[in-house]
Amino acid sequence: MVTDHLPTSGESLNKRLAEKGLRATSQRQHVYEVLLGLRDHPSAEEVFMRAKQSKPEISMATVYNSLDALVKCGVVRQVNVDRGATLFCSNMSEHAHFCCDDCGKVFDVDLKNSPRVPEVDVPSEFQVRKIDIALHGRCTDTCADCGRKETIA
Amino acid sequence: MVTDHLPTSGESLNKRLAEKGLRATSQRQHVYEVLLGLRDHPSAEEVFMRAKQSKPEISMATVYNSLDALVKCGVVRQVNVDRGATLFCSNMSEHAHFCCDDCGKVFDVDLKNSPRVPEVDVPSEFQVRKIDIALHGRCTDTCADCGRKETIA
DNA sequence: GTGAATGCAAAACCTTTGCAACTGG
DNA sequence: CCAGTTGCAAAGGTTTTGCATTCAC
Numbered sequence: 001m002v003t004d005h006l007p008t009s010g011e012s013l014n015k016r017l018a019e020k021g022l023r024a025t026s027q028r029q030h031v032y033e034v035l036l037g038l039r040d041h042p043s044a045e046e047v048f049m050r051a052k053q054s055k056p057e058i059s060m061a062t063v064y065n066s067l068d069a070l071v072k073c074g075v076v077r078q079v080n081v082d083r084g085a086t087l088f089c090s091n092m093s094e095h096a097h098f099c100c101d102d103c104g105k106v107f108d109v110d111l112k113n114s115p116r117v118p119e120v121d122v123p124s125e126f127q128v129r130k131i132d133i134a135l136h137g138r139c140t141d142t143c144a145d146c147g148r149k150e151t152i153a
Numbered sequence: 154m155v156t157d158h159l160p161t162s163g164e165s166l167n168k169r170l171a172e173k174g175l176r177a178t179s180q181r182q183h184v185y186e187v188l189l190g191l192r193d194h195p196s197a198e199e200v201f202m203r204a205k206q207s208k209p210e211i212s213m214a215t216v217y218n219s220l221d222a223l224v225k226c227g228v229v230r231q232v233n234v235d236r237g238a239t240l241f242c243s244n245m246s247e248h249a250h251f252c253c254d255d256c257g258k259v260f261d262v263d264l265k266n267s268p269r270v271p272e273v274d275v276p277s278e279f280q281v282r283k284i285d286i287a288l289h290g291r292c293t294d295t296c297a298d299c300g301r302k303e304t305i306a
Numbered sequence: 307g308t309g310a311a312t313g314c315a316a317a318a319c320c321t322t323t324g325c326a327a328c329t330g331g
Numbered sequence: 332c333c334a335g336t337t338g339c340a341a342a343g344g345t346t347t348t349g350c351a352t353t354c355a356c
Binding site: 175210212213 | 338
C-alpha cells in the first residue's frame with residue numbers, strides 16, 4: 001500500500017500526471033497500484049473489484065476516470081482486441097498482444113526480437129503517436145492450461 | 154442489388170461461406186453488399202441502418218450474425234481501435250488502421266511499403282492466424298476536413 | 307478559493323440471447 | 332426434412348453522464 005514502488009518508470013506518477021495537467025488524487029494512485037498488482041490484462045470491472053477491497057468507497061466512474069488519466073499520462077496501456085470490455089495493462093515495454101481465439105486470454109508478446117515491426121509507412125499528414133499490434137490465433141498447449149483456470153480475459 | 158460484383162476476391166461469397174459450413178442467406182449477401190457500398194469503417198449500427206433501406210425487415214441480430222459470418226469466412230475484417238462500437242471493413246488487402254485522436258476517424262494505411270511488419274517473433278506455442286496493426290495519432294490537415302463533415306467513425 | 311475530481315445512480319450505448327417461425331441444402 | 336438462420340423483443344454487459352460534494356493546487 002506504500003507508494004514508494006511507484007511508478008515503474010523513473011519519473012514519479014504524480015509528476016507524470018502534473019505534466020498533463022491532471023491532479024494526483026489518492027484514487028488515481030490507488031488504481032495504478034491495483035493495476036500493477038494484477039496479472040494479465042484486467043478490465044475496468046476487474047480493477048474496480050480489486051480496488052474496492054482496500055478502498056471500499058471508490059466508484060466505477062472514478063476507476064474509469066483514473067484509468068483514462070493513467071493512459072493519458074503514459075503509464076498504462078489500453079488494449080482493445082475484440083468486442084467486449086477494454087483491457088488495461090501496466091507493462092509499458094514495447095510489446096504486442098496475442099489473443100487466443102479459443103480461450104480469449106490475452107498474452108504479452110515481446111517485440112525486442114522482432115526488428116522493424118514499428119516501421120510502418122504512413123502518409124505524411126498523419127502524426128503517429130503509438131502503435132498497437134494485436135495477434136490473433138491459438139495458444140495451443142498453453143491454452144489447455146488457461147482454458148481450465150480462466151474463462152475470458 | 155445484383156450479386157455479380159460479389160465478392161471482391163476471386164471466389165464467390167457463397168462458396169466461401171460454404172467452406173466454413175455457413176449458409177448463403179439473402180441477408181448475408183445483402184449485408185456484404187451494403188458493406189462494400191459504405192465508405193470508411195461502419196459500425197454494425199451503420200450497416201443496419203443502410204441495410205434496412207433496401208431490406209426493411211432485417212434485424213440488428215441478423216446484421217451481427219451476418220457480419221460474424223463474413224468475418225469468419227474471411228471477406229470482412231473486424232476493427233477494434235478503442236472503446237465504443239466495433240467497426241467493419243471490406244478492404245481485405247494488407248493494411249493497418251490509423252485512428253485520429255482528434256476526430257476519431259479511422260483511415261486505412263497501406264502496408265505494401267512497410268516490409269517485414271508481420272515478422273513478429275512469437276513463442277512457438279502460439280499459432281498466429283492474423284495480425285491487426287492499429288496506429289494512433291493525429292491526422293492534422295486531413296483532420297480539418299473530416300472533423301467538419303463527420304463526427305466519430 | 308476555484309476548478310478538477312469524486313461518488314452515486316441513472317442513462318446510454320453496444321452486443322447477445324431466447325424462442326417461434328422460416329429456409330437453404 | 333432438419334439444422335442453421337431469421338426477426339423480434341428483452342436481457343446483459345460496458346461505459347458515460349449529471350449533479351452535489353469534496354479535494355488538490
